[in-house]
Amino acid sequence: MGLQGSTGPEEVWPIEGVIELTFPDEETARVVYESVLYEHKTVPYRRSRIDFVLDGRKIVIRFLAKDNSALRGTLNSYLRWIKVAMDSLEL
Numbered sequence: 347m348g349l350q351g352s353t354g355p356e357e358v359w360p361i362e363g364v365i366e367l368t369f370p371d372e373e374t375a376r377v378v379y380e381s382v383l384y385e386h387k388t389v390p391y392r393r394s395r396i397d398f399v400l401d402g403r404k405i406v407i408r409f410l411a412k413d414n415s416a417l418r419g420t421l422n423s424y425l426r427w428i429k430v431a432m433d434s435l436e437l
Contacts, residue, residue, distance in 0.1 A: 381431035
């Protein structure tokens, strides 16, 4: 899907990393991914960039951030959206 937002050549992104979440099966991973995808596509990003990818039973979140606050806010949002999607599957 590519990093959400633009990264110009003059921009500095000192924080980068990857989080991989593995689910029990591909169907669960797909449902969670699709539940979060709308937020991923529509939330504006200024101080972070996110690559959000479905890979079989895994959701892979690659991120770049300008500072720790941007990192924390962005990852908290994604992890909260994923948790809500997972909780709704249990209903």
